[in-house]
Amino acid sequence: MTRITVGHLYPEHLNIYADRGNIAALERRCAWRGIDFQWIAIGPGDLLPDADLYYLGGGQDRDQLLIADDIARHAEPLRAAVDDGAGVLAVCGGYQLLGHYYRGHQGDEMRGIGLVDLVTEAGSRRMIGNIMLDSRLDGAAPQRLVGFENHAGRTFLGEGVQPLGQVVHGHGNNGEDGGEGVQQGSVIGTYVHGPLLPKNPGLSDWLIGRALERRGQDQQLAPLDDGLELEAQRVAAAIAAR
Amino acid sequence: MLFEAKVGLARATAVTSRTTGRGGGTTLPGRLLLRLQADALQRLAERLPKGAAVVSATNGKTTTAKMAASILSPPLRLCRNAAGANLASGVASAMLRGEDADLGLFEVDEAALPAVAEALAPRALVLGNLFRDQLDRYGELELIAAGWRDLAAKLGPATALVSNADDPLVASIGRDRERHTWFGLDDPAAALSEMQHASDSKWCVRCGARYAYTAVYLGHLGDWRCPSCGDARPRPSVTAREIQIDGLDAVGFRLCTPAGDVAVRLPLPGVYNVYNALAAAALALELGAGLEQVRAGLERFSAAFGRFERIDLGSGEAVLLLVKNPAGGNEVIRTLAADEAPKRMLIALNDRIADGRDVSWIWDVDFERLAPQIGSVICCGTRAAEMAMRLKYAGVALDRIEVRTDMDEALDRLAAAGGSSYLLATYTAMLDLRGRLEQRGLVLPFWQEAA
Numbered sequence: 001m002t003r004i005t006v007g008h009l010y011p012e013h014l015n016i017y018a019d020r021g022n023i024a025a026l027e028r029r030c031a032w033r034g035i036d037f038q039w040i041a042i043g044p045g046d047l048l049p050d051a052d053l054y055y056l057g058g059g060q061d062r063d064q065l066l067i068a069d070d071i072a073r074h075a076e077p078l079r080a081a082v083d084d085g086a087g088v089l090a091v092c093g094g095y096q097l098l099g100h101y102y103r104g105h106q107g108d109e110m111r112g113i114g115l116v117d118l119v120t121e122a123g124s125r126r127m128i129g130n131i132m133l134d135s136r137l138d139g140a141a142p143q144r145l146v147g148f149e150n151h152a153g154r155t156f157l158g159e160g161v162q163p164l165g166q167v168v169h170g171h172g173n174n175g176e177d178g179g180e181g182v183q184q185g186s187v188i189g190t191y192v193h194g195p196l197l198p199k200n201p202g203l204s205d206w207l208i209g210r211a212l213e214r215r216g217q218d219q220q221l222a223p224l225d226d227g228l229e230l231e232a233q234r235v236a237a238a239i240a241a242r
Numbered sequence: 243m244l245f246e247a248k249v250g251l252a253r254a255t256a257v258t259s260r261t262t263g264r265g266g267g268t269t270l271p272g273r274l275l276l277r278l279q280a281d282a283l284q285r286l287a288e289r290l291p292k293g294a295a296v297v298s299a300t301n302g303k304t305t306t307a308k309m310a311a312s313i314l315s316p317p318l319r320l321c322r323n324a325a326g327a328n329l330a331s332g333v334a335s336a337m338l339r340g341e342d343a344d345l346g347l348f349e350v351d352e353a354a355l356p357a358v359a360e361a362l363a364p365r366a367l368v369l370g371n372l373f374r375d376q377l378d379r380y381g382e383l384e385l386i387a388a389g390w391r392d393l394a395a396k397l398g399p400a401t402a403l404v405s406n407a408d409d410p411l412v413a414s415i416g417r418d419r420e421r422h423t424w425f426g427l428d429d430p431a432a433a434l435s436e437m438q439h440a441s442d443s444k445w446c447v448r449c450g451a452r453y454a455y456t457a458v459y460l461g462h463l464g465d466w467r468c469p470s471c472g473d474a475r476p477r478p479s480v481t482a483r484e485i486q487i488d489g490l491d492a493v494g495f496r497l498c499t500p501a502g503d504v505a506v507r508l509p510l511p512g513v514y515n516v517y518n519a520l521a522a523a524a525l526a527l528e529l530g531a532g533l534e535q536v537r538a539g540l541e542r543f544s545a546a547f548g549r550f551e552r553i554d555l556g557s558g559e560a561v562l563l564l565v566k567n568p569a570g571g572n573e574v575i576r577t578l579a580a581d582e583a584p585k586r587m588l589i590a591l592n593d594r595i596a597d598g599r600d601v602s603w604i605w606d607v608d609f610e611r612l613a614p615q616i617g618s619v620i621c622c623g624t625r626a627a628e629m630a631m632r633l634k635y636a637g638v639a640l641d642r643i644e645v646r647t648d649m650d651e652a653l654d655r656l657a658a659a660g661g662s663s664y665l666l667a668t669y670t671a672m673l674d675l676r677g678r679l680e681q682r683g684l685v686l687p688f689w690q691e692a693a
Contacts, residue, residue: 012444016377021605024635060382066450126381130599148600150377194602198631228634231627231645239593239624 002218003036004211007051009074010059011041013067014094017150019057021195022091025204026053033222035208044070048077051086052211058092058193068110071097075113082115085214087186087207091196095181095189096120096153116184117158123174126152130240131170131192133180135203143202144168146236147194155191157182164190169240186210199236201229245285248278253338268327272334283330283361286337287346292318294346294362295529296355298390299370299406301570302518303328303349305510306370308546309522311347313531313539318344324546329354333362345529352386356393363398366528368521369405369412373461373569374442374606376598383411383442390415404524406517407478408463414447417476423528425520426465426478428498432485432513433457433464442569448473460513461569480524482516490561490581497523497540501533506540510550512577514570548672553685557660560588562675565666566597571607578664584617586663588656590649590671591621591629597668601625609636618659620644622652623671649674653682 006026011019023039030037040049044067059067082088090098099118102110112120131149134142145165154174157163163173164181172180173191181190188207190196197204205221212218243251252275256267275282287294297307304326311320321340323332328351337346350358352372359367369390374383394403394416406412407424416422436458443462446453451470458464467474479500486494490511497506497520508519523536531539545551551562565571578585593599613636621629626647633643646652653675656663667675679685 015606016374016382017600018602018605021602021632021635024605028635060384062382062384063445066445148602150600194600195605198605198635199628225640228627228631228640228643228645232625232631235625235627 002034002212002215003038004030004053004208004215005038005040005051006211007040007042007049007054009042009054009056009071009094010044010067011057012043013063014057014059016058016060016063017092017148017193018195019055019091019193022055022057022089022197025195025197025201026208029201029204029224030208032224035212048074048081051081052214053087053089053207054078054081056088056090056094056097058094064093064097065110068097071113072111075115078113078115082185082187085186087210087214088115088188089207090187090189091193092151092191095191096155098182098187098189099155102153116182116187116189117161118155118182118189120153120155123152123154126150127171127175127191129170130236131172131180132168132237132240133165133170133172133192134168135165137183137203137206144233144237145192145196145200145203146233146240147192147196147199149191149193151191164188194236199229199233201226243278245279245282248275248282249338251275252278256335256338267339268323268325268335269329269331270335271338272336273331275334275338276330281361282334283337283358284363286334287362287364290321290337290343290346292345292365294348294364295366295368295525296359296362296364297347297349297368297370297521297525298352298355298359299368299521300352300373300375300567301573302370302514302521304546305515305549306368306518306521306525307347307349309519309540309543310525312543313522313526313536314345314347314529320345320347322347323349330358330361333358353389356389359393360396364401366402366404366525367397368525369403369415370521371406371409371463371517371569372411372443373567374603375567376603377600387411387415394419402528404521404528406463406521407476408459408465408517409443410447410453410462410466410475411443413476423480423524424476424478425480425524426475427457427459427463427485427513427516427520428478428481429483429485429495430457430465433459446471446473460517460573463517480520480527482520485513485516487511487513487580490577495519497533497537499523499527499533499536501527504533504537506537508540509543510545512573514573514577548667548676551685553679555657555663555684557657558662560656560663560665562665562667562672564669564672565607566669568603568606571604571666574666575608575612579611579615582615585612585615586617586656586659586661587619588652588663588665589619589621589629589633590623590652590665590667590675591625592623592668592671592674593625594670596670601628604629604632609633609638613637616642618642618644620646620652620655622646622649623668623674649678653678
C-alpha cells in the first residue's frame with residue numbers, strides 16, 4: 001500500500017489558525033485515494049523523525065516564544081531531510097521561523113532556523129483580511145490560492161528567492177513588493193491560512209504528490225470530486241476581491 | 243449644552259430608531275450621547291441608586307447576565323443591555339432607557355471592558371472566561387488578558403471581583419485584590435477524559451510549563467496547577483457539585499456557597515451553563531441576594547435569544563444555538579451529541595465583522611464528534627460552501643449535505659422537511675435567521691424578546 005508520513009512540529013504550541021484543518025485536508029485526501037497517511041507529532045525535546053512532509057503552523061506570540069529555542073535543534077536535521085527530498089509546509093508564525101530571524105520593534109530578535117533566505121521585521125500595522133494570489137508551483141500553469149492573512153510581521157525574501165505567488169487581492173509578505181510566501185523546491189512558506197489546504201485542493205495534491213515521489217511511488221493521483229472545495233474557493237475569492 | 247439636554251436629545255433618537263425598526267435603539271442613542279459627552283458613562287452610572295454590575299467573558303456573557311437578572315429582579319429594578327449591544331454605546335443606551343432603575347446590570351465585550359468598567363466603577367465585576375475568539379478582531383488572547391490585568395489594578399477597592407477560578411488565564415488577574423469571590427466546578431465525575439483539541443492557555447502564565455489538571459471540565463477550564471512553579475487554582479468559595487445532566491432539557495447541581503448549599507435544577511443543558519449559573523449566583527450573592535432567591539431565580543430562567551432558544555416552526559420544533567468560537571462550539575456539540583439520535587440540522591455561517599471575517603475557527607470545532615449523528619444538514623449564510631466543506635472533511639456523507647446560501651430558502655427547506663431540528667448560527671447569522679423567523683411570525687424581535 002502506498003503511504004506518506006507527515007511530521008507535525010509543535011502541534012500543541014503552534015495551532016492558532018486552525019492548523020488542524022491543513023492536516024485534515026491531507027489526511028482525508030489520502031484516505032479517499034487509499035493512500036495510508038501517518039501523522040507524527042513532534043513536541044519539545046523530541047528528535048526529528050523521518051517524514052515525507054514536515055508541517056509547521058502558527059502560534060500566539062507567547063506560545064511561539066516557548067518553542068523558539070527548541071526548534072533550533074531541528075535546523076540541521078530539517079535541512080538534511082529537505083536535501084533528501086522531504087517537503088516542508090510552514091504557515092504564519094511557522095513561515096517566519098523558516099527564515100533567519102524575526103526582529104521586534106525594540107530590535108529584539110527571535111532566531112529562525114534559516115532554512116530559507118528570508119527575514120521578518122515587526123511592522124507598524126497588522127495586515128488582516130481575505131487574500132488571493134496567483135501561484136506557479138514548479139513553473140506550472142498559474143493556480144489561484146485563497147485564504148485569510150493576519151500578521152504584523154513584514155517578510156522580505158533574499159535575492160533570487162521566489163515567492164509562492166503574486167498577490168491579486170490582499171497584502172502578502174510585506175504589503176510592498178506584491179509577493180506572497182516562499183517556494184524553494186519542496187519547501188513552502190505562506191501567511192495564507194483559513195486554513196490553507198482545504199479550499200486549495202490543488203496545493204494539497206501537489207504536496208501529496210511530492211511526498212509520494214520522494215518514496216518513489218506512483219504519483220498519478222486519482223481525481224476527486226472537488227465541487228464543494230472549489231465552490232468554497234470561489235466564494236473566498238469573490239470576498240477577497242471586494 | 244447641558245448634560246440633561248444632551249440626554250434628552252439622545253433619548254429622542256431611541257424613539258426614532260424603534261419606530262423605523264432598526265435594532266430597537268440599542269446602540270444609537272448611546273453613541274450619540276458619548277459623542278456629545280465623553281464621560282457620559284460615568285455620569286449616567288452615578289445616577290443609579292444601587293450602582294452597576296458588569297459581566298464579561300468570551301462565552302456566556304448574555305446568558306450569565308440574564309441569569310443574574312432573573313435572580314435579582316424582582317425585587318430590584320434593573321436596566322440592562324439585554325439585546326447584546328455590549329460596547330460603550332450599548333451600555334449608555336441601556337442607561338438612557340432605564341431611568342427608574344435601581345441597578346445597572348451590563349454585559350460588556352471583553353475588549354471594550356477596560357474602558358467601560360473603568361468609567362462605570364461597578365460594585366461588582368464578573369470575569370467569566372477567556373477563549374480564543376475572532377482573532378482578526380480581538381487579536382491574541384494574551385492581549386485581552388493584559389487589558390483585564392491593567393483594569394484590575396486600576397479599579398478602586400469598592401469594586402468586588404467575581405472570577406472563574408477554573409480558568410488559569412482569568413485567575414492570573416487581580417489575584418491580590420481583597421474583595422474577590424472565586425467560583426468553579428467541584429465535581430470530578432463531570433470531568434472530561436482528555437483535553438479538547440482547541441484548548442487555549444495550556445501553558446503556565448507565570449513560568450511556561452504545562453499545567454497539570456486534576457479535572458478538565460471544558461476547554462482549558464478545570465482544577466489546574468503548575469507542577470513547575472506551584473501556581474494553582476484559587477480555592478473557589480462558590481462551587482457546583484453533583485452535576486446531573488438531564489438530556490437537553492436541564493442540568494441539576496448542588497450549589498455550594500458561603501451562605502449554605504442548595505439543590506438547583508437549571509432549565510438549560512450543558513456544563514457551560516453550570517459555569518454561567520455559578521457566575522450569576524456568585525454575582526447575586528455579592529450584591530446581597532439570599533440563597534433561596536438565587537435558587538428560585540435560576541430555576542425560573544428562560545433562555546436568552548438564540549441561546550438554546552426553542553422555536554415552533556409549525557412543522558416541528560427548532561432549537562436555535564449561537565456558535566461563535568471553538569470553545570463555545572465544542573460545548574454546544576458536546577451537549578447535542580449526548581443525545582445520540584440522528585439529527586436534522588441547519589448551520590448558518592456568516593463572515594461579517596461581528597462574526598469574525600476569518601472563518602478558520604470552524605476547523606477547531608469538533609464537528610467530527612457530531613458527524614455520525616447528522617442525518618441531514620442544510621448549510622447557509624455568506625460562507626455556506628465553506629461550512630459544507632468542513633462537514634465533508636468531518637466525515638458527513640455528501641448526500642446528507644445541502645448548500646443554500648439564501649437563508650429564507652434554507653428555512654423553507656427545513657420547514658418542508660418537518661420534525662425537530664437544531665439551528666447552529668454565528669452571531670449575525672443568528673440575527674438574520676431570527677429576522678426571517680420574525681417575518682414569519684414565529685419569534686418576537688430580539689430586543690423585545692430580551693426586554
